[in-house]
Amino acid sequence: MAIIRATNLRKVYPNGTTGLDRLSLEVQPGELVGVLGSSGAGKTSFFRLLNGTLRPTAGELEVLGRRLDQRVSTAEMRRLRSELALINQHHNVIPPLSVLQNILIGRLGRTNTFRALTGFFNVRENERLQAAEAAALVGLAPKLYNRAEDLSGGQQQRVAIARAIMQGAKILLADEPIASVDMRNAALILDLFKRVNEELGVTVMINLHQLDFAVRYCPRILVFKAGNLAYDGSPEGLGNFNIYDEPPKIEEPDALDGEIVGQPTLTKAAMLEEAEMGEIPGNRHNND
Amino acid sequence: MKYRGTGITMIESTGNKRPVGSWRLHVDLSQVELPARRGFRYSNLFIIGAVLFVIWFSGSGSKVAFEPFFDARNQKQVANFTAGLFPPDLSPGFMSLVWQLTIETFQISVIGTVLAIIIAFPLSLLAMRRRGDEVSRAALGTPRWLINSGFYYATRSLLNLARAIPELIWALIAIIFVGLGPFAGVVALTIHSAGILGKLYAEIFEAVDQRLVETVRGAGANEMQTLLFARIPLTLPVLLSYTMFRWECNMRAATVLGFVAAGGLGSQLRVSMNTYNYPQVTTLVLALLILVTLVDLAGQFLRKRMLDVPDTNCETAPETIIVKGARV
Numbered sequence: 001m002a003i004i005r006a007t008n009l010r011k012v013y014p015n016g017t018t019g020l021d022r023l024s025l026e027v028q029p030g031e032l033v034g035v036l037g038s039s040g041a042g043k044t045s046f047f048r049l050l051n052g053t054l055r056p057t058a059g060e061l062e063v064l065g066r067r068l069d070q071r072v073s074t075a076e077m078r079r080l081r082s083e084l085a086l087i088n089q090h091h092n093v094i095p096p097l098s099v100l101q102n103i104l105i106g107r108l109g110r111t112n113t114f115r116a117l118t119g120f121f122n123v124r125e126n127e128r129l130q131a132a133e134a135a136a137l138v139g140l141a142p143k144l145y146n147r148a149e150d151l152s153g154g155q156q157q158r159v160a161i162a163r164a165i166m167q168g169a170k171i172l173l174a175d176e177p178i179a180s181v182d183m184r185n186a187a188l189i190l191d192l193f194k195r196v197n198e199e200l201g202v203t204v205m206i207n208l209h210q211l212d213f214a215v216r217y218c219p220r221i222l223v224f225k226a227g228n229l230a231y232d233g234s235p236e237g238l239g240n241f242n243i244y245d246e247p248p249k250i251e252e253p254d255a256l257d258g259e260i261v262g263q264p265t266l267t268k269a270a271m272l273e274e275a276e277m278g279e280i281p282g283n284r285h286n287n288d
Numbered sequence: 289m290k291y292r293g294t295g296i297t298m299i300e301s302t303g304n305k306r307p308v309g310s311w312r313l314h315v316d317l318s319q320v321e322l323p324a325r326r327g328f329r330y331s332n333l334f335i336i337g338a339v340l341f342v343i344w345f346s347g348s349g350s351k352v353a354f355e356p357f358f359d360a361r362n363q364k365q366v367a368n369f370t371a372g373l374f375p376p377d378l379s380p381g382f383m384s385l386v387w388q389l390t391i392e393t394f395q396i397s398v399i400g401t402v403l404a405i406i407i408a409f410p411l412s413l414l415a416m417r418r419r420g421d422e423v424s425r426a427a428l429g430t431p432r433w434l435i436n437s438g439f440y441y442a443t444r445s446l447l448n449l450a451r452a453i454p455e456l457i458w459a460l461i462a463i464i465f466v467g468l469g470p471f472a473g474v475v476a477l478t479i480h481s482a483g484i485l486g487k488l489y490a491e492i493f494e495a496v497d498q499r500l501v502e503t504v505r506g507a508g509a510n511e512m513q514t515l516l517f518a519r520i521p522l523t524l525p526v527l528l529s530y531t532m533f534r535w536e537c538n539m540r541a542a543t544v545l546g547f548v549a550a551g552g553l554g555s556q557l558r559v560s561m562n563t564y565n566y567p568q569v570t571t572l573v574l575a576l577l578i579l580v581t582l583v584d585l586a587g588q589f590l591r592k593r594m595l596d597v598p599d600t601n602c603e604t605a606p607e608t609i610i611v612k613g614a615r616v
């Protein structure tokens with residue numbers, strides 16, 4: 001049974017912008033999915049819908065067997081969120097709180113307010129140990145008592161990963177986790193996602209701009225375009241065409257594992273358009 | 289709107305290329321669509337005119353004039369008054385009274401402020417507008433949304449009322465209920481300050497970065513936990529400085545309340561003024577000055593402690609920690 005299922009999912013923002021337009025997809029438990037697509041394609045909108053921060057305008061969304069419509073109860077939402085972690089590009093930590101406290105935030109979905117209050121000032125020993133383990137796993141044990149604002153962007157990402165581990169999430173969504181991180185740290189972070197996926201069986205969706213990383217780490221690739229799915233399949237299927245210059249070779253469907261749902265997203269024209277709009281084209285390593 | 293090439297370092301549309309600034313980069317603005325500049329809004333003129341009118345209107349209404357300062361009779365009175373202020377009355381009997389009254393003023397202001405915080409905090413949560421899809425009318429359902437909005441407007445109105453009526457009037461009302469004395473002063477300060485702090489807290493909590501709120505909510509936190517782990521830690525220095533400032537205001541207000549016999553330095557200040565005992569007035573004003581300065585210093589100390597915390601336990605944080613017996 002699918003752990004994430006979207007059917008004709010639509011999200012229209014109050015200002016009239018369409019974030020997602022009749023998106024349909026399924027993700028099975030234990031998958032590691034890479035999500036590609038130019039800026040504004042709807043990747044972030046999709047993740048925010050999955051964690052209930054945004055509510056669908058139309059269509060159906062089912063996560064961990066729960067229907068996520070406009071009217072999910074708060075209690076239901078908390079239960080879902082204690083099993084689903086969302087990591088953003090920025091804004092992952094509360095700056096004045098310590099790394100320990102930031103990791104402990106991952107427990108709040110399973111903690112009542114009173115315990116959260118006392119725990120804020122006096123952390124329980126077993127929770128401190130769990131948080132320390134999570135911090136150690138992401139290489140941040142020495143920083144446990146530092147303020148989160150003193151960490152670098154990459155380290156803050158890792159705090160968010162530690163929080164997801166603390167949370168015991170069954171689904172991990174990472175929205176451009178390596179967009180502002182150097183190559184070495186990017187590999188470190190993606191290795192962590194891969195470990196979490198393989199060793200803990202967590203379903204992981206990573207939204208990336210670097211095609212080479214996506215191909216290296218993700219057995220399944222989704223390409224978003226204009227709020228819809230343009231490609232869903234293996235990285236090999238995607239690797240058959242140069243995302244800048246050539247359209248995908250749809251005349252050789254056998255060579256493709258996946259199915260091309262629309263036009264390729266990352267054409268040269270699209271990349272140039274993005275560059276002109278002040279965005280840095282994501283992938284410069286396509287000629288490797 | 290097309291750029292027409294008035295810039296000195298820009299490339300003319302003839303294709304005659306020149307470097308831009310000191311960089312050896314070439315730009316042809318004639319090929320670029322520039323967005324239209326926002327024009328001057330004539331409504332601004334109206335607003336400026338209205339502000340000037342209000343200032344002129346207020347000045348004429350309050351009979352602003354300079355002549356009184358140069359009037360010989362007034363000047364003589366000022367001289368007499370000033371001379372009468374010195375030396376201050378430092379006799380032991382009066383000093384011990386001043387000490388008692390200073391302590392009482394201090395106590396009234398502390399309790400008034402603390403009670404105000406206790407009342408303002410929960411009210412501020414009701415008077416706070418939360419943002420995001422999950423608290424929208426569609427997500428909450430119309431009945432719950434209406435109840436929330438009802439609480440919002442009711443609390444805002446309550447806070448407005450508490451704030452609109454000055455402490456002095458509250459004190460006169462409080463005297464009817466609790467009689468003369470310091471407690472009437474406490475009640476007056478509590479109500480007025482709760483109105484001010486409730487609104488300030490609500491607006492401070494509202495202004496917290498929504499993305500950080502969503503990060504904490506997204507981990508499963510409920511609204512109280514979001515307050516505890518995001519809104520409060522993110523705004524603590526501001527909350528503290530506004531509250532300290534309110535305490536300082538309450539100290540001064542507590543003095544004025546004495547004028548209507550609600551205890552503290554003010555009650556004696558009124559007696560001394562009415563009996564033309566200016567040396568006593570000087571002593572009382574000095575006592576107030578010292579009190580306010582001490583509060584200010586205490587506030588500065590607390591704020592400094594809060595803002596310059598050297599990375600929590602940074603020096604004592606171990607390089608490695610022991611996790612269940614194993615070194616990591």
Ligand SMILES: Nc1ncnc2c1ncn2[C@@H]1O[C@H](COP(=O)(O)OP(=O)(O)O)[C@@H](O)[C@H]1O
Pocket residue numbers: 013014015017018019020037038039040041042043044045046224
């Ligand atoms: N809060 C918002 N309000 C209005 N429009 C938005 C908002 N967030 C995103 N959008 C719009 O929705 C579309 C999809 O954006 P997003 O999901 O952020 O794309 P991506 O993450 O793939 O770059 C874009 O056109 C964007 O401008």
Ligand SMILES: [Mg+2]
Pocket residue numbers: 040043044045175176
């Ligand atoms: Mg995005």
